[in-house]
Amino acid sequence: MPEPSNEKPATTALAGRRILLGVSGSIAAYKAAPLTRLLVKASAEVQVILTEAATAFVTPLTLGTLSKKPVLTGFLRDAAAGEWHNHVELGLWADALLIAPASANTIGQLANGLCPNLLCAVYLSARCPVFLAPAMDLDMFAHPAVTQNLARLRSFGNHIFDSPSGELASGLIGHGRMLEPEDIVDELVHFFEK
Numbered sequence: 001m002p003e004p005s006n007e008k009p010a011t012t013a014l015a016g017r018r019i020l021l022g023v024s025g026s027i028a029a030y031k032a033a034p035l036t037r038l039l040v041k042a043s044a045e046v047q048v049i050l051t052e053a054a055t056a057f058v059t060p061l062t063l064g065t066l067s068k069k070p071v072l073t074g075f076l077r078d079a080a081a082g083e084w085h086n087h088v089e090l091g092l093w094a095d096a097l098l099i100a101p102a103s104a105n106t107i108g109q110l111a112n113g114l115c116p117n118l119l120c121a122v123y124l125s126a127r128c129p130v131f132l133a134p135a136m137d138l139d140m141f142a143h144p145a146v147t148q149n150l151a152r153l154r155s156f157g158n159h160i161f162d163s164p165s166g167e168l169a170s171g172l173i174g175h176g177r178m179l180e181p182e183d184i185v186d187e188l189v190h191f192f193e194k
């Protein structure tokens, strides 16, 4: 029988921080699982919000289990009972809103103040720092529409993580990859250490 692990959660600047993790519909959404795990290991409290497109790439069950909280995917909790998820309260609850991966579609919606889903509504309601980790194929990432949308989000004071160059899911090589989960967590730790 293996010995039970005595591993203690790491104490970092993320300890006790309330992180809203928005996951949108990129192939990189599978990396939301190790990202959630690392945030929880850093003793952050994590509430995951998935877009509908993201649920095709990573399941609420996986992220709900890792975050130890039910995942939110839509405005309504129980339509028949008239129960809904309060995006204003969620926006006020968070110490940081991290959108990783951020798809071209979600980036465009946020940059233009559109509100088609819970994640966008929370973004518009949030008073906390916002971090986005774009993830898309290199031609999408290089498109002026995406570049302009990211510049617009930066002008709102949002933090946009670099997209490292490397091999993409399409087999093409270039920028567009999501920053690795370990590096995202390091960036957040540095932010909260300041």
Ligand SMILES: Cc1cc2nc3c(=O)[nH]c(=O)nc-3n(C[C@H](O)[C@H](O)[C@H](O)COP(=O)(O)O)c2cc1C
Pocket: 023, 024, 025, 026, 027, 028, 051, 052, 053, 054, 102, 103, 104, 105, 106, 107, 135, 136, 137, 140
């Ligand atoms: C297999 C597959 C992979 C995709 N990967 C990406 C991606 O990496 N980045 C991206 O911006 N869109 C990607 N898309 C397109 C998005 O899923 C699509 O634009 C979707 O509407 C995004 O919705 P959301 O922003 O609400 O999550 C992909 C679509 C498919 C079918």
